[in-house]
Amino acid sequence: MRRFALLVFLCLVCLVGSVRTSWGAPLSLPVPAAAATAAAKEPEEAAPDSPRASIGRYLDACRQGDYKEAARYLDVPANLAARAPELAQELYAVLNRNLNVDADLLDPGSTGRTDDGLPTGTDELGRFHDKAGRVVSIRLVRTESKGDPRWVFSQATVQHVDEWYEALGDRWLRAHLPAILQREGPESLLLWQWIALPVLLLAAYVVARFAALLAGAVFRRIAKKQGRQWLERVLKGARGPFMLAVMLVGFVFVTRYLSLYLAAEAFVGRLVRAAALGAFFWALVRGAIIFGDGLKDRQGSKPSWIALTQLGQKAARIVIIVLGSVVVLSELGYPVASLIAGLGIGGIAFALAAQKTVENLFGSASILADQPFRVGEAVRVDGIEGTVELIGLRSTRIRTAERTLVIIPNGKLADMRIEAFAARDRFRFAARLPLVPTTPRAKVEALLVALAGILEAEKKVRKDDRLVCVKSLSETALEVEVSGYLEVESFTAFAELRTRLLLTIADALETHGTALTTPLVPAPPPAPPAP
Structure with a gap:
């Protein structure tokens, strides 16, 4: 259920891109350098009788469903005057499906553009291909009917509105759906399209779930037949990204029947690309987890390697999630440059605040990579002897012989002198025998022979490292040294x-x-005289 909720959330945020029909692709018009520069700047204040103001009022009236008012901006022939509001509605649908008109890009002057090679009082709104593949032009003309100067769609344009409207794929829906459902909602999506998208989302989820079950059954049988456990892990990890990818493919296929406006197509197109990128980075995160689990399985029960692998998994997930978030936000149109700059400043502040934590994190990575000791081994660190109980991301814990727990930050531990007892291959045995200095020589020589025999009789004493000798002679002792290396585990x-x-x-x-010899005990100091 949680997987379904996650998929629904992702797909509601990143719906789908619509596939256009073969006709209706808008043609780009040459824009003069001066106009391009002006468009990049702050829009000028438009005159009330300019193309920008007139077409802006026409579009606003159509969005509000007031097609009678919108009809004022059509130069309707006399034989079509009775159908003026209907033609205004049809023309609005044609424009949205083929041109995606932005009134702010039109000329703000009363006379319109004078550098387009057209007669004075005539402007071209745009061009597109009709159903027959011909290039058609949408023209505007200036009129001063009844003392109300404004720009309207030319008669030549209005006369072809029925023909262009008949070529739209959703005219049956427009003829039968209630007017309220044909009202334009957010992002140029009609209300009935907003209702249809969740229904299609649910249908795509059902198809994706069935496809995932089918693919899982096939690959699970292959994995069982070949005895490859890693394939089972891959199937489990890839299930979510695979379902999201199938849902997106299904949506892209069915949205051709929604007859989206160009602005809506651009909007959902960005969202579907963002969703596809999200599925890709989701798969990368799952891949990092699967790869790390595979490494841990190959190393068996090595605690240090398992800890290092877990650290690598967490780091890889963080990097992939951050990178994926930046890429997805960039695709959705967010200012990623300022976001990255903010992350950089925040990263510097975080690094300064968490300097010790970062130092310990890198220290733990160094310890886990170099492996000077492992969990369960005996060590001596800075005069402290004990058994390593845990190598964490921040600190290492050592249990001493007194059963106390010593916790050392990994940042400091990486710079300390560490003596690992588990690394030695043999143990050194040494005994110093301080004999009475007056011991006869014959007894000393006999003792040396006996001591050498003791070492020789013990099979676990290395032959090349046996040593029995008189080390020193003083007035207090004749010191005999017995040493050797014992080969024990x-x-x-x-x-x-x-x-x-x-x-x-x-x-x-x-x-x-x-x-x-008995160690000499110094005589106590004399007692002070009695007062």
């Missing part, structure tokens, strides 16, 4: 083997009659 195994070796060394000391 974990610290627990190392601790067990170290305990066994130390106990065996203690037995050897006792067997050979040697003893460790």
